[in-house]
Amino acid sequence: xxxxxxxxxxxxxxxxxxxxxxxxxxxxxxxxxxxxxxxxxxxxxxxxxxxxxxxxxxxxxxxxxxxxxxxxxxxxxxxxxxxxxxxxxxxxxxxxxxxxxxxxxxxxxxxxxxxxxxxxxxxxxxxxxxxxxxxxxxxxxxxxxxxxxxxxxxxxxxxxxxxxxxxxxxxxxxxxxxxxxxxxxxxxxxxxxxxxxxxxxxxxxxxxxxx
Amino acid sequence: xxxxxxxxxxxxxxxxxxxxxxxxxxxxxxxxxxxxxxxxxxxxxxxxxxxxxxxxxxxxxxxxxxxxxxxxxxxxxxxxxxxxxxxxxxxxxxxxxxxxxxxxxxxxxxxxxxxxxxxxxxxxxxxxxxxxxxxxxxxxxxxxxxxxxxxxxxxxxxxxxxxxxxxxxxxxxxxxxxxxxxxxxxxxxxxxxxxxxxxxxxxxxxxxxxx
Numbered sequence: 001x002x003x004x005x006x007x008x009x010x011x012x013x014x015x016x017x018x019x020x021x022x023x024x025x026x027x028x029x030x031x032x033x034x035x036x037x038x039x040x041x042x043x044x045x046x047x048x049x050x051x052x053x054x055x056x057x058x059x060x061x062x063x064x065x066x067x068x069x070x071x072x073x074x075x076x077x078x079x080x081x082x083x084x085x086x087x088x089x090x091x092x093x094x095x096x097x098x099x100x101x102x103x104x105x106x107x108x109x110x111x112x113x114x115x116x117x118x119x120x121x122x123x124x125x126x127x128x129x130x131x132x133x134x135x136x137x138x139x140x141x142x143x144x145x146x147x148x149x150x151x152x153x154x155x156x157x158x159x160x161x162x163x164x165x166x167x168x169x170x171x172x173x174x175x176x177x178x179x180x181x182x183x184x185x186x187x188x189x190x191x192x193x194x195x196x197x198x199x200x201x202x203x204x205x206x207x208x209x210x211x
Numbered sequence: 212x213x214x215x216x217x218x219x220x221x222x223x224x225x226x227x228x229x230x231x232x233x234x235x236x237x238x239x240x241x242x243x244x245x246x247x248x249x250x251x252x253x254x255x256x257x258x259x260x261x262x263x264x265x266x267x268x269x270x271x272x273x274x275x276x277x278x279x280x281x282x283x284x285x286x287x288x289x290x291x292x293x294x295x296x297x298x299x300x301x302x303x304x305x306x307x308x309x310x311x312x313x314x315x316x317x318x319x320x321x322x323x324x325x326x327x328x329x330x331x332x333x334x335x336x337x338x339x340x341x342x343x344x345x346x347x348x349x350x351x352x353x354x355x356x357x358x359x360x361x362x363x364x365x366x367x368x369x370x371x372x373x374x375x376x377x378x379x380x381x382x383x384x385x386x387x388x389x390x391x392x393x394x395x396x397x398x399x400x401x402x403x404x405x406x407x408x409x410x411x412x413x414x415x416x417x418x419x420x421x422x
Contacts (some may be wrong), residue, residue, distance in 0.1 A: 030331070031331055031332045032246075032331055032332065033244070033246055033328055033331050035243075035244055035246050035247040036246040036331065088419075088420060091420045092420060092421075095420065095421075109330055109331075112327050112330060113327050113328060113330060113331055115327070115386060116323050116324050116326070116327030116328070116386060117244055117324060117327070117328070118390065119320055119323060119324060119386060119389040119390055120241070120242055120243055120244050120247065120320075120324055121242045121243065126390070129390055130390045130391055133387050133390060133391065133394075134391065134394065137387075137394070158403055160400075161396065161399055161400040161403040161404070162403065162404075162407075164384060164387055164395050164400050165380050165383075165384065165400055165403060165404035165407070167383065167387065168379070168380045168381075168382070168383025168384040168386070168387060168400075168404070169376050169379045169380040169383055169404065170379075170383070171379070171382070171383035171386060172376075172378065172379025172380055172381070172382035172383035173375060173376065173379040175326060175327060175330060175379070175382060176344050176348075176375055176378065176379060178330040179329065179330055179337070179340055179341045179344060180341055180344065180345065183344075183345065183348070184375050185372065188372055189371075189372040189375050189376055189379075191420075191421070192369055192372040192373065192376060192411070193372070193373075193376035193379070193380065193408060194420060195411065195418055195419065195420050195421065196373075196376070196407045196408045196410070196411030197404060197407045197408075198419045198420050199407070199410075199411060199416055199418075199419045200403070200406065200407030200410060200411075202419050203416055203419060205410055205414055205416075207406055207410075208299075208406065208409045208410045208413050208414060209299060209302045209303060209306065209402075209405060209406050209409050210303075210306075210402070210406060
């Protein structure tokens with residue numbers, strides 16, 4: 001959901017090795033968090049030395065950034081032309097993403113733990129997640145603006161709150177689903193909530209709670 | 212939002228000391244996470260020894276449980292009679308809670324980090340958060356059922372997804388707000404999303420996204 005960066009030019013076997021390390025880091029950070037998971041854990045999983053990991057990535061922080069960018073690649077991998085659609089298609093894409101996430105618990109777990117850890121003091125992922133949410137809110141806001149124009153909705157005061165809320169509900173459902181996979185249907189609940197929030201923007205009604 | 216447990220009988224000065232340690236633990240776990248924060252960090256903040264903390268709480272895991280229960284006490288502290296209301300009043304209570312949370316970043320940060328950390332392997336908070344979300348979903352589901360009966364809504368298939376979504380959006384907005392407090396209005400966005408989800412249950416309309 002952010003810019004797809006170019007891979008550095010490397011030999012094919014180096015790229016394969018880097019990908020193995022990133023996959024292992026997704027597993028370890030998902031299982032233990034960033035502060036709990038060590039480079040040695042990752043090295044053990046791929047049968048390398050600690051120094052070997054550092055040779056490929058330089059530092060644990062740098063490896064974390066690669067893991068986060070890998071997640072963004074995964075998000076857009078299914079999209080034709082690898083770009084994020086706009087307007088109502090963006091919301092359909094988010095629903096499809098939620099159903100796809102229900103089939104990849106490892107990376108969802110890593111992302112859930114890392115994003116929450118990133119609010120702690122001095123976490124290396126802080127700036128990444130701050131910018132990621134800013135970019136995502138801007139994309140969702142733009143999609144709302146487009147849908148509002150298309151459907152003649154003039155009251156757009158709630159669009160900023162709606163954009164933050166759509167991303168929030170997807171994230172929050174992931175926590176509950178990871179804790180209790182049989183109690184929460186990640187795809188279906190995300191679809192319900194996205195539909196509810198989009199409807200509140202494009203077809204507002206009298207308040208049910210505040211009323 | 213869970214049962215309020217009785218405090219153990221202790222001398223007043225012991226209770227004051229325990230409360231100081233819990234407050235420090237909220238700060239430290241919020242700032243560093245549970246795996247990153249140490250008992251020594253907490254001891255330093257209250258001017259005690261590591262052994263002194265263990266004397267009061269027995270273990271780091273036990274202290275974590277006290278911190279989590281303290282948060283639940285804080286949630287109900289403002290309620291008359293310290294019980295959670297039902298029906299539409301529950302949703303109003305959740306909106307008020309979101310506005311109150313915007314004035315207590317420390318405990319929100321601790322809770323955000325601890326709940327996400329709890330999805331990692333073997334985390335001592337796992338069972339607590341699993342049960343907490345089960346209880347909360349049951350309470351919100353019961354409130355939806357009551358509102359549906361009151362308003363003559365017969366299609367209640369979405370109630371389970373709506374209950375999970377309301378809790379999810381409140382949690383997810385906390386992450387974005389902690390990362391970027393000026394970009395996200397925690398109270399207002401939570402109110403918008405709760406209103407949107409309740410409306411989708413009690414006054415369903417034609418789908419805006421799937422349609």
